[in-house]
Amino acid sequence: MRDIPYAGPSDTNDFDRLSPDEMAKAMYEYQLLGECFETVTDEDMMGRGWAIDNPLILVEGHADNLRRAQRELAAAVALARNQGEPWAAIADALDVTESDARSAYDLRP
Known part of the structure; x- marks a missing residue:
């Protein structure tokens, strides 16, 4: 910032x-x-x-970056879970509640 x-x-x-x-x-x-x-x-x-x-060019570019960042973050969370990191630690790293972290990134059926 x-x-x-x-x-x-x-x-x-x-x-x-x-x-x-x-x-x-x-x-x-x-x-x-x-x-x-x-x-x-x-x-x-x-x-x-x-x-x-031409602000819509920026909107499109930032939207692409956001989608990429969301995919990369989901993969990072999956890697952390695969390595045995608890949801509490992941939630702390994300600066969200454990419940929010689970609901956003727990992909188990």
């Missing part, structure tokens, strides 16, 4: 000739864009402003 919200590039003309309302909207959109890439540095955010105009 970013310590300071991303507010867009500082050396750009993106905010030139905008009304105060338009500038506030642009700043908010840049802040949301920064939250879409919370592990990316401000310098590496340069060139990603196009995503403000």
